[in-house]
Every structure is written in structure tokens, then in C-alpha cells.
Amino acid sequence: RADLAAYCLMLGDDALVLSQRLAEWCSRAPELEEDVAMANIALDLLGQARLLLTRAGEVEGAGRDEDALAYFRDEHEFRNVRLAEIDCGPGPGGDFATTIARLLVFSSWRLALFSRLAAGSADPVLAAVAAKGVKELAYHRDHAAQWTLRLGDGTEHSHARMRAGLDRVWPFVDELFTPHEVEQRLAGQGIAVDPAELRSEVDGVLDVVLDRAGLSRPALPGLPGPAGRLGRDGVHTEAMGYLLAELQHLARAMPGARW
Amino acid sequence: RADLAAYCLMLGDDALVLSQRLAEWCSRAPELEEDVAMANIALDLLGQARLLLTRAGEVEGAGRDEDALAYFRDEHEFRNVRLAEIDCGPGPGGDFATTIARLLVFSSWRLALFSRLAAGSADPVLAAVAAKGVKELAYHRDHAAQWTLRLGDGTEHSHARMRAGLDRVWPFVDELFTPHEVEQRLAGQGIAVDPAELRSEVDGVLDVVLDRAGLSRPALPGLPGPAGRLGRDGVHTEAMGYLLAELQHLARAMPGARW
Amino acid sequence: AALEQRFARTIAADHRIEPRDWMPDAYRRTLIRQIAQHAHSEIIGMQPEGNWISRAPSLRRKAILLAKVQDEAGHGLYLYAATETLGADRADLTRKLIEGRQRYSSIFNYPTLTFADVGVIGWLVDGAAICNQVPLCRTSYGPYARAMIRICKEESFHQRQGYELLLTMMSGTEQQRRMVQEATDRWWWPALMMFGPPDADSPNTAQSMAWRIKRDTNDELRQKFVDMTVPQAEKLGVTLPDPELRWNPERGHYDFGTPDWAEFKQVLAGNGPCNAQRLAHRRRAHEDGAWVREAASAYAAKQAARAAA
């Protein structure tokens, strides 16, 4: 049960943290339609996060609800992959191309993962959450793919930026396919998916999109974590603390409050 | 006594908040010497803030120390002028020229204020803190003035940026000379200085520096606050909440901790 | 002249003018200006509330707020589409907004300083907007009227959500109650100003009413809003910051004080607490996104060329 709770946190934190990043675009997107689309995707992921954190809290059985888990955990208790947390803009750490590059990779990976969970997780709640998520993620992936084509095959400038965006996010890709022991144990029980199994499928999808956009997968190695510990182990990048400070400050400043 | 405590908070918060902003330059300055100088100024202001917040806590007599006041007050309890809090860079909200423009205005104003407090405040602690601060602020003002000359009379590009920097901060200048009722009451008792009295002196100093730099005071009106309420009333700009989230998050996340 | 008579008859019969119908130039220009201003208000209005998305104190409130700001972008899109039926060009209107040549609602030139502001904006600002907009659902220009029906529906929903947030906060801690009161104090008068200057100072009202673009005067709408809001404030347990506010049994309405019209004019003239900030934010988003829009056009052109080849 502790494993299942941890697994729900992993998948929930991925969605929560990326949702927080995507929502930063709100009122800053390159066009109005994109403001709507980014908010949409952020909302879908936030919805997934809420279901998964709620489920994690139930399985844990210590009385923590989605808000206790989102607002009152410390950084090392967050289990998301680092790809979700890095600053891809609109701030100084990135831009629209980097955002799209991340979304393309993330949604392709998560769609492959959720498809398998939906089809065959022995945990019925997880299977149901994944089934709902599959439709959303297919849209996210399609949206990111469309923009990858437009930017990759748009102007010279946009092509260069899309390449730079891919280079920026690529070091975080290996981690997506690096199984944590919790994932391995649960995969053995038919509850989770071993992410290593997803690699060829995801690579295939990315190759098709990138090829059509006149791009290719960067030949960059995966970014190691300190002593080999990664996001799933609660070891993050320096960007994570700032993200959580903003996310949690008000909730922490008024601990007894109801919202 | 409540007035005196409030006054110490006002002057302390000005220093605390600007120190926080200046420290953002650390490891990001245009040259190493400037990393050292910015850190120096930020340290001086932090030192002033600590003395003044400590004094505010003592006068208040409710057992709050400098950290209780810095880390556990909410935004509307901060009494700093808005000039201190706005984002002048190195982030997306500004740049080095804007930072220098703010520092020039702030230190000229605070030096005029502290000189009078040092010479004649009826509160001996305030007079002593101000006397110590005068030497520091004279250096800050000189440093900002040197850079104003270099940027204003450097390249065409730097001249344009220095002008833009002045334009960015100028709407916050009127507020520096707008007395709060606490200041007026304490000025009547010879404890505080009515900031309205400082205007001609400060304008004179700025005119000399700007004139030598080939610049002039922007003809921009003061920025009003909602219903006329300003920073001294605890009504800030939208930048303030983010600054406090970063400043306070860790302290608030671990309330019983000792550091 | 025949066209003009037909237009006048359509208006008099309370029928809709549609894009292909003839209409006087002044009517067209007035509509474009008004709808564009409304669209701009939705877009600029994303900022004050968007300011709290990353910091919303519960995931449910974060989702509600994000969805609301998304709706505002959607409203902007419908409204720009309505101006396009009148021959306007969205890029041109955006340029006018960014250059400060067209207005947006002054209310968005005030800062959101606490999370209670999110609730109060829903309650008072959306409430006032609805008062202004419900009559526009029957406005004489068809596409505008239809856009307004959809928008009003969504805004009522936002208004209820804002009020519900405030109810929750008022049943929370003392600190939360203070936040709600303080936010109410800041937003009340600006909300009253949303109905525009007093009728005596509103030169365009008469023509707009004759054309049935507008259906009530500023003061009528303001009164309606006050009458609607006072009981809500009582239920909530907050005090509206107006010592002159009291029920007038003779009029059958609440009497209330005079907003600070000098402040109103100052904000309108561009010197409110956030005018410069809001425009700079919009301008920056527009400029930072230029290369993306160019890429999309270039791609579309290539695709069209490929399809043609």
C-alpha cells in the first residue's frame, strides 16, 4: 500500500508541477488561442493531479487530502520527474519553443504510460484515472506536435529556437524511462508500468513528429542527479524550491484557513 | 509608542525590501567589482533593517524580534515605500540601469532623511541608527551617482537605457515625500522627519547628478495607490507578494525551527 | 435613404441588425469601438486574477481560477470575432490596445493584493459587469447580442463562484474575514465607477440608447447594482465602505454616496495604480510572441503552397 501511495504521488506530482509551469503562460501566450489552449492543458493536468493526490492520500490512510499533499509537503517529498519542474518560460529560463518541446516529450511519454495503465492496471482506480487521462493527453500531444511542426518548419529563426528548446529539455528525457524501485515492484504486481518499457514507443512517436518538422532527437546525455538520485527519489533541481515557494506560500502562511 | 514602533518598521522595511532586491544581483552583476558593491550595499541595508526591526519590536513590547517581524508579517503589515519593492531586475522586470536609477533616488532620499534624524531626532536610538546609516548611504549614493554618469554619458545605448530606467522608477518618487500621519505626528514631537521637507534638497542632489550625466528628471506623475493608500499604509504593488513568498517561505514552512 | 429607413425600422421593432445589413457608419464605428473595448477588457482582465493562479491556496480554487481566466480569453475571442463581422481587424485592434489608443475597463487598473481580491472581483466586478451586460443581450447588433448571451451566462457562474469563495472565507479564520473586508473596502468604489460617469456627464449615452446599443443609463444601472449588492453584503457579513449607504423607503432604492470622480478621471487618463503595468505586460506578451506568430504564418503558407503543388 505504501508503494501504491508513492506511485500515485509520482504520477500526481508530475501533473501538478507541470500544470503549475504551464499556467505561468496565462495572459502571456503568443496569441489568444494559445492562452486558451495552455490553460486547458494546465487544467487537465491539474485535474489529473487532484485525482491522483486524493487517491494517494486515501491509500496512505493518514488523513491527508489533496491540499495537505500539495501544500504541506517539503521539496524532498515531491516525487515528480525533473522534466516537469524546470523553468521553460515565459520567464528568463526559457521560451515558447522550450515549453512546446517539454510538452511534446512529456505528453508523449505520459500518454504511452496512461494507455497501458488504462488497459491493464490491476488497480481499478488507477486504471480509471488513466482512462480519463488518455483522451486529454492525446490532445496535449497533438497540440504540442502541431506547434513543433509550425516552429520546426516555420521560419529559420523558429527552427533554431525549436532546436534550442529540444536541447534544453533533452537532458531530462532519460529520467522518464528510468524505473524507480517502487515502479518496479508495482509493475511486478501488474499495478504500475515499468517506464523502461515505454522507451521505444515514445522514441518512435517523437521521431515521426520531429522528422516531419525537419528536426531530430538531440544527441545529449541524460542529466545525472546527485549520487544518482532523481526526481522520483525526491531529489530535484534548484528550480523546484522557487516553484514550491510560490505554490505553497499563502497556504502555509494561513495554516488554519479554509478555502 | 505605537507610532514610534510603526515608524521604525517603515524605515526598517524600506531597507529590508530593497536589500532583498539588490541581493538578487548577486552572481549576476555586469562585472565582478559590481557583484561586490551590490552585495555591500545590500548588506548595509540589511544591517539597518535589523537594527530598526529589532527596535520596532522592543518599542512594541509584544516580544517580536527581527525575524518575527521579517518572516511572519503579512503583506499589508509591511510599511515600506513601493519604490523599494518593484522589480528592477536582473529579472524580466528591469535591468541594471533601472536598478541604478532606483538606488540613486532611494539613497539620495534616505541620506537626506537619515542626516536629519542623526542630527536631531529626539529618540536617541533612532538618532544613533541614523548616524551609523549616514556613512553607508553616502557611499550608496556616490556609487549610484558614478554609474548614472557612466551610463548617462557612456554610449548612446546606455544613455537610452538609463533614461528608460529613470522613467520606470519615477512614478514611485512622489510617494517618498508624501507624509504618513505617523510621520507627521512624530515629526511634531521632534522624533521623525516630515518627508515633505526633504523634497527640495533631494531634487537638488538629483538635478546635479542627472545634469552631469546629460539626463533630467522625467516629467511623470506619481503613481497613485488604490483609494490613495500607499506603501506606508501597507498597500503595495503586485510585485510585493512574490517577493515575500520567496523571502518567507522557508521560515514559514518550519515554524518551530531555530537558525 | 431607403436603407436608412429600413435600419431605423429594424431598430424600432427591436429586431437585430445582422452583418450583411446596411447600417450607418456612425453605428458601425460606435459598435466596433464598444465591442473592441469590451474585448480588450476581457484580455487585460486576465492579468489581475491571473496574478493569483500560481499562489491559489487550494487546488480546487486554483482550478476554478484558471478556468475563469481561460474563459476571459475565450470571451475576448468571441468579441474580437464580433468586431470582425463589422469589418474590423483583430491585429489592428490589438495594436490600438497596446499603443494606448483604445480603452479597456478602468477596473483592471487596480492591483489584486490578496486572495480575497479574487473573490471580491467575482462578486463585485463580475456582478457590475453582469448588470452592464445583461441588457446588451438584447442589443440591436445580432452577433454582439449573441456573444453577450454566452458571456453573461459564464459571468453569472463566475460571480457565484466568487461569492461562494467569500462565504467560505467569512466562515474561516478571523484573518480571513479581515482579508475579505479589506478587499471589499478597496474594490467597492471602483466597482461603482464601472457604470461610467453620472448621466449628466455621459454625452454618448443618448445616441447609444437611440440605436438600442445601450438600454439603460449609467445611473440606472449603478442603482440597480447597489440595490442588488447591499443584501449580498449583509448576508456575507461585510460592511460596504460608504457611510451614506442606507435604504430609502420613498424611492424604494438604496441611497449611496458619490464615487471619487476625480480618481475615475485620473485612472481613465492613464494614471491609475496599474495602467502602465497592465499595458506593459500586454505589450511584452505580444512582442515576445511575434516570432511564434510569424512561424505559424510561414508554416501555413508553406502548407498551402505544398497543397497547391
Add this chain to the structure above:
Amino acid sequence: AALEQRFARTIAADHRIEPRDWMPDAYRRTLIRQIAQHAHSEIIGMQPEGNWISRAPSLRRKAILLAKVQDEAGHGLYLYAATETLGADRADLTRKLIEGRQRYSSIFNYPTLTFADVGVIGWLVDGAAICNQVPLCRTSYGPYARAMIRICKEESFHQRQGYELLLTMMSGTEQQRRMVQEATDRWWWPALMMFGPPDADSPNTAQSMAWRIKRDTNDELRQKFVDMTVPQAEKLGVTLPDPELRWNPERGHYDFGTPDWAEFKQVLAGNGPCNAQRLAHRRRAHEDGAWVREAASAYAAKQAARAAA
């Protein structure tokens, strides 16, 4: 040849080589490379600690941390000045750093994830740096030796402050104690790697020792550091993450495990957790500041011209 003999005699007598003295080219190049690498380390080292200035949980700790990071910038300045006495150019060295053509200490390629990292960096990283640097106070090149004396003094101070922070945290809450242990776990092995590869894999050591630039081998210094640190860890109440760590009464030293040299090589090759981030940060600061440096030069030139006129 006479010059070369004189140089050899100076070295043999443990006297200092000064900037105007003749020296072999290889000695000069080795020194420039080493001092520059040291200077770069101070500058890059500002980032991991600077990461916590804005979030330091007490004003006293904020002041201490800001002063420390400021000292690092100061150390960078002395050291670049020392390279200039050897004919190097600071702008050129900065370019080499930014382009990844010169190194800095690999330790700064690890992230600072909690405030305990600030204490542990002071304790272990500054502690290791001092072990490395104290012998350099007697290094053969005068300006470098004198810079190191000043730097070592300040670093001992930083080391004590870091350790004192950890003592305070260990006497705090359970959560704080866990933070300290967790940070110790992350930094211990990278700190041991700061002494460089095992002597058997360190080809430059022999020549550097002959020139009295270096005075102890990597393994000697590493042992010294471990011997010094183990009692400090015990006093602090943290466990060093090495199951092989134990006192060896025969050697009179602590035995300890082998660092993961594969990780060391990977970080050295540019693929540590923060290599790309640290260089990008430095590059960005440098590029964003270019217009400021140009303005300063232009102003200085104008002033000189005015003075001449």
C-alpha cells in the same frame, strides 16, 4: 641557463618567485591555469550558495550568507589579479571559462537543495578547500601565496560559520536534523573528490610538487581531511555515508571507502547535475552585462579625452 639555475635555487631554498623574476614557461602556464581555475571556482561557487540568499530563514543567516558570497567574489578578484601578474588577461580568462575551455572545481556542479546545504558547504566544502589551500600559502609564486593567505583566513571563518549553522540546526527540530543528515549524505563524497583523482591517476602532481606549487599529494590531503572531519561529524551527531569508515589504530588514520570515480569523471567531462546550468548562468550574466561594461569604457575614454583637452 643562468636564469634557470637561479630559478631552481630560489625554489630549492623555499624562497618566493616574484612577478619580475625569470621563470620557465611551463611554470608560468601551469600557474596561470591553476590560479585561473581557482578564480573561476570562486566565481562559479557564488551560485550554489547564492541560491539561498533570498530564502535564508533568519536575517542573521541572510547577512552571513550574503557576506560569504561577497567574499567569494572578492577572492575571485584577488586571484584574477594574481594571474595578471603572470601576464594573463582577465577578460580572456573569463571567455575561456564561459566557453568551457577552462575548468572550475567540480564540487559546484551539485545543486543546493535545502538550507542545510549552506551549512554543509561551509563545513565540508570549505573544509576541504582549506586543506587544499593551506599548503598553497607557502607555494613558490609570491602573489599567489599572499592571495592564499588572505583567502584561507576568510575561508576558515566561513567554515566555522557553516559548522555553527549545522550545530544550531542539530539542536533544533527533528525536521532540521533530518535536513542536515540528508545534506551531509549528498555532499560527503563530492567533498572527498575535491582533492582530485588518486595519486596513481594524477599525472601532473609530480611536476607541481617539484616546482613547489603543490606541496602534498591528493591522497595525503584527502586523508588529512577525513581525519579532521570525522570527529566533527561525531560532535555534530551526523553519520557520514560511508560504511567502510573506521579508525585504523595501526595507520593512525581513518580508513575510508572509495569515491565513485566514474561519477567524478562524468562531472569533470561536463555532465554533472549542474554543469550546464552553472555555465549558462555565468554566460548570461556576462552577456547581459556587456552593454554596461561598454558604457563604462566609453565614459572612461571620454573622461580621459576631456582631461587631455
